[in-house]
Amino acid sequence: MGTASTNSTKPAMRDSLIAAAFQLFLERGYEQTTVDDIVTLAGVGRRSFFRYFPSKEDVVFPDHEQCLADMTRFLAASADSDDPVVRVCDAARLVMRMYAENPTFSVQRYRLTRQVAGLRTYELSVVWRYEKTLGDYLRTRWADRRDGTLRANVVAAAVVAAHNHALRHWLRSGGEGDPLAEVDGALEFVRATWATGGQATDAPAEEAEDVVVVITKRSTPMWRVVREVESSLGEG
Amino acid sequence: MGTASTNSTKPAMRDSLIAAAFQLFLERGYEQTTVDDIVTLAGVGRRSFFRYFPSKEDVVFPDHEQCLADMTRFLAASADSDDPVVRVCDAARLVMRMYAENPTFSVQRYRLTRQVAGLRTYELSVVWRYEKTLGDYLRTRWADRRDGTLRANVVAAAVVAAHNHALRHWLRSGGEGDPLAEVDGALEFVRATWATGGQATDAPAEEAEDVVVVITKRSTPMWRVVREVESSLGEG
DNA sequence: GATTCTTCCGGCACCGAGTGCTGTGAAGAC
DNA sequence: GTCTTCACAGCACTCGGTGCCGGAAGAATC
Numbered sequence: 380m381g382t383a384s385t386n387s388t389k390p391a392m393r394d395s396l397i398a399a400a401f402q403l404f405l406e407r408g409y410e411q412t413t414v415d416d417i418v419t420l421a422g423v424g425r426r427s428f429f430r431y432f433p434s435k436e437d438v439v440f441p442d443h444e445q446c447l448a449d450m451t452r453f454l455a456a457s458a459d460s461d462d463p464v465v466r467v468c469d470a471a472r473l474v475m476r477m478y479a480e481n482p483t484f485s486v487q488r489y490r491l492t493r494q495v496a497g498l499r500t501y502e503l504s505v506v507w508r509y510e511k512t513l514g515d516y517l518r519t520r521w522a523d524r525r526d527g528t529l530r531a532n533v534v535a536a537a538v539v540a541a542h543n544h545a546l547r548h549w550l551r552s553g554g555e556g557d558p559l560a561e562v563d564g565a566l567e568f569v570r571a572t573w574a575t576g577g578q579a580t581d582a583p584a585e586e587a588e589d590v591v592v593v594i595t596k597r598s599t600p601m602w603r604v605v606r607e608v609e610s611s612l613g614e615g
Numbered sequence: 616m617g618t619a620s621t622n623s624t625k626p627a628m629r630d631s632l633i634a635a636a637f638q639l640f641l642e643r644g645y646e647q648t649t650v651d652d653i654v655t656l657a658g659v660g661r662r663s664f665f666r667y668f669p670s671k672e673d674v675v676f677p678d679h680e681q682c683l684a685d686m687t688r689f690l691a692a693s694a695d696s697d698d699p700v701v702r703v704c705d706a707a708r709l710v711m712r713m714y715a716e717n718p719t720f721s722v723q724r725y726r727l728t729r730q731v732a733g734l735r736t737y738e739l740s741v742v743w744r745y746e747k748t749l750g751d752y753l754r755t756r757w758a759d760r761r762d763g764t765l766r767a768n769v770v771a772a773a774v775v776a777a778h779n780h781a782l783r784h785w786l787r788s789g790g791e792g793d794p795l796a797e798v799d800g801a802l803e804f805v806r807a808t809w810a811t812g813g814q815a816t817d818a819p820a821e822e823a824e825d826v827v828v829v830i831t832k833r834s835t836p837m838w839r840v841v842r843e844v845e846s847s848l849g850e851g
Numbered sequence: 852g853a854t855t856c857t858t859c860c861g862g863c864a865c866c867g868a869g870t871g872c873t874g875t876g877a878a879g880a881c
Numbered sequence: 882g883t884c885t886t887c888a889c890a891g892c893a894c895t896c897g898g899t900g901c902c903g904g905a906a907g908a909a910t911c
Contacts, residue, residue: 392889413867424890429869494686501741504736529801532776540772544765565765628860649896660861665898 393431393441400438405487409495428465436501439488446477450509454516463520464534464574467513468566474509474601475562478546483555489550508601510539534573541565548601629667629677631657634675645675645731672737675724677739682713686745690752693717699756700770700810703749704802707778711798714782718790725786746775770809777801801827 399421403412414435418425432438450470457466478485492498514535521527545562549555635657639648650671653717654661668674686706714721728734750771757763781798785791 414869415867426870426891427889430888433869435868468625484667500736500740507735507739526804529777529780529804532780533773533804536776537769537773540768541765568765568769569761650898651896662862662899663860664859669898671897 392423392427396423396428396431398437401484401487404439404491409491409498436498439498440502440505441492442477446474447491447505447512448497449473450512454512457516458523460470462574463517465515467535467538468570470510470513470516471538471566473558475542475546475558478550479558486550486554489547506539506543510535513538534569537569537573538566541569622680624827628659628663632659632664632667633674633677637720637723638729640675645727645734665711671732675727675734676741678713682710683741685709690748691751693756697705698810699707699753700806703753703771703774704806706752707745707802708795708798709772711778711782711794714786715794722786722790725783727818729766742775745770749774770775770805773805773809777805 396417400412400417403416403420414428415425418428419436428438432441450473453470453473454466492502514531517531517534518528519533525529542565543563544560545565549558549561632653636648636653639652639656650664651661653674654664656784664674686709689709690702693699728738750767753770754764754769755796757767759850760766780802781794781801785794785797
């Protein structure tokens, strides 16, 4: 008989630590809460905390590791026929979906990370891993391009920026509205400029044969060369 | 009488700490070096270290604070006639210029940050401050646009990504070649997709006499021309 | 020239995050 | 029934970082 606690504490050790941590974080602040406070409230030993969370910051982002694995699997399951840009946009939607699953939790965590500099830094490292995952995927997809790496890095950064733009706007609103719709709107901005369904990505494959010759010095700044080429194209 | 140390230690306290720190970091690793080791080698008290550097990581990036202030001032001195995209690209060049001032130091630090996860995270927070500075500037410049904020965030992220792409490529090469030219080539990718057609502000006025001939078709996208010119410069 | 006041430095003592190790008890395998 | 395994608690320790205090210059005041 007894309480059901003995039945649920076996798998719920990690969850009870998260619950205790957030309860204390919200009522007295992150930096004012020690790990000892958390384990005391959760009723477990101090050593157990670091068994489940490698650092104090990790307890604030308990689900990102899983989400990152999901994104990696999602991209690995891509087909060659997929537009890479569309694919990474869909991958970014996975992250937004994770945030949207627990709106109140996401909003609470957002308010926390906005106040604590250490948590912002940690979140940055998490976001960087997402961006790196997207970049690695784009890099392999664009391995044949001359500027494949540059393009991959820029597009990955743009996708992450657009996603974060929509995410933060939704979080600031307190979790109102449809976050998936918001992120789609923001990602459309990226898609429109780079997806092959758009226009600007690859050579239009025209057969204009005219050749432009530009002579310049090594010392000339790149933008000046570009202006030279542009003006040559314009007057032709 | 006495050594000249008493004469130089007065203003060189901070520099001697940096020198001692890097000497130990390079010969035995960052995590294997304690702050006590650094201050012992520098011959100063432990408390003095944290007077000049708020954390152990800060000694690895001693010049970024100044560079961020320079960027802020540079953007604040913008004119309304400047193309915002061109302006932030030029602002990014400031950062590359700082790295280029001490190539060996930059390369050593790069090898360090690649190995130590904690330093990578710290660097991320530094980069984030640059990106935020660029984003804030673009946001005010595009306050009248409908999607001004989204556009500002995406462009700022793209500029930072392009800059880091060129920077890391230069650092991986061990500091060979012209980093300013590399970053110009990478930033041209960003400029070509978003700039409204303004022109760059200042000419770097470097000195090299060789002539480069670029032959291209009208149909070739501008970024591809730039890439071609850049690779030609690189292999020269 | 002796004085105060300021400033910079060193040396504690202390807190908290994170790690390695050991003992222990409960669950499962034979 | 014993033996193994695994998860947990507790302890001791390292190291980054801070607050506090005392002392040694150095400049300003009389």
